[in-house]
Amino acid sequence: MSDSARNPSLFQCCAAATSSAHGAVRPRRIDQRFLRSLTDAGLPTPTRTVAVTALAQVPRSVPTAAVVEGVFTPRRIDSSLTSFVVQHPEATFIVDPSFCLDAEHRAIAQLPGLLRPAVRPPADAIATVTALRAEPGLPALDFALPTHAHWDHVCGLLDLPGLPVHLHQVERDWVMAGPVPPVGGVRDSLVNRPVAEYELDGPPVLTFTRSRDLFGDGSVVLVDLAGHTPGSVGVLAHTARGWVLLAGDAAWHALQIEKVRQKSGFPGLFVDENRELTFKTLHRLHLAQQVVRVVPTHDHDAAQHLAAPRSQAAEPLR
Template identity: 30%
Template sequence: MKRFLLIFLGGIVVSLPTWSQNEKIKVTVLYTGTASPLEGSTIQGGSWFKKFPMVHPAFLIEHPKGNFLFDTGLGKTAKTQVQDMPWWARLATRFEQEETAVDQLKNLNIKPERIIVSHVHYDHVSGLADMPEVPVEILPQELEFTKIKGASPAVFPSLFSDKTPWKTYELERKEYEGYSKSRDIFGDGSLVLVGMPGHTPGSVGLFINISNKKRAFLVGDTVWNSEALNNGLPKFWLSRKFADTNSDEVLERIKELQALHKKYPELLIVPSHDAKAVAAFVDLMKL
């Protein structure tokens, strides 16, 4: 649970946030695929002469009160699923598959109790079809987004079925780290969802608070490239038209992330597809 530590500096009382230690939380990154687009396609002003390493992860979160997947990455039928995309979108989203999340979970002898999706683009929910019995938690506006024909070339019918076990939830009107709405998943401040609309209407990010020195923020696809946060830059204009539902809102989210980083420079902000950022997250979770 988030608490506050009062200290005296030159006669001035300063309030600093502190966190309960919860080292029993375990986080495992399940890599399900990779991609190597030109950097220029991932960020405004990026190079068109070098490739940018991207990954397609799912995040397994194990907490003393239960476990869940945050996104699924690419599933067993990903190559077939994307045939529903327009041809130009398929050309722009080429990927190499690795072992699926469901197979990696089987090797770990773990069955997820639920899946929480950051958003419903194919590379984050493709694996839902591999785990049809697992409840899928989603904001109502994001579920509605799946039903709007042509709303996004990255959302298409083969990703879902009439039997997908959706479970909608609402964020509470509780401010958290500058975000007006949040959801404390287990009630102890260790895993907190916040609303991040823009990339899609119901995108969410996940704060992971294990200790004062072991904090991370999974921000989905608000940005693809961590350099976007450093420089306040959006995706390349064509990528924005393809991927972002509301580009103006995405810019607001980027500003929020910059302010957050300034306030907590030790907080690791993790765009889901930035291979370097995800590797740094893996290293942090091992500490």
């Protein structure tokens, strides 16, 4: 595809730069009225537990203000392309198979040129398939479940041929429609493989309006985190140490959730499909974090709480 079909316009670039500068000085305020309007529907009643393991990944140091609008302390934070393996008695699956071998040519080259430097991971980033092989105790994967269809949550599938994918129907329609993928979306990972579409047709859970009980036992429940992409979901898992919510890119870092701060205008205006809805989802996560541990996919430090047992701390989850 041509760069002209994917590259942001001059107007979009100027808008992003202006938004970044304005947000650094006057970040968007919490919508207290919306926050007060939210109700907590409570947690599921699980009958089983699952194990959630964060695969090994190397961090990339990024300016805090580029991730958390208007926040400069600490000056930098660690970001990473973490994938998670969930072991349920009925199946083992991977959440956000993030990074593929030779990602520069197989995935990043399909992004707009302006975004490539902003999203390019460290040279020593670990491919998902490599990280899986480094964890010999993990069972074989039965399927993959991306929280959404951006390149850095699905391109690891390119090294896992034939592995079925469970994908929110809204998300699949979004990424596959039109002559070219939306910004950040990469279709190659979903082509010529089994895709099981699902709907969020279950009741409200915590502060989230819709859900899907993946195994029917309350141990893994998908919740609606729309905004970053139309079909973004979170994976709420009941582990032996408590509840954990894998939040995808609804937030890039826990500081966003704690302070209810959106992403900076660049690259936020390009990667958040609906900034208004993304901001409302942050409010929902802000309240949910009081009950469950919320882990944004790119928050390296948050993911370390779910690292493999040999390096895992004994700190209990909420």
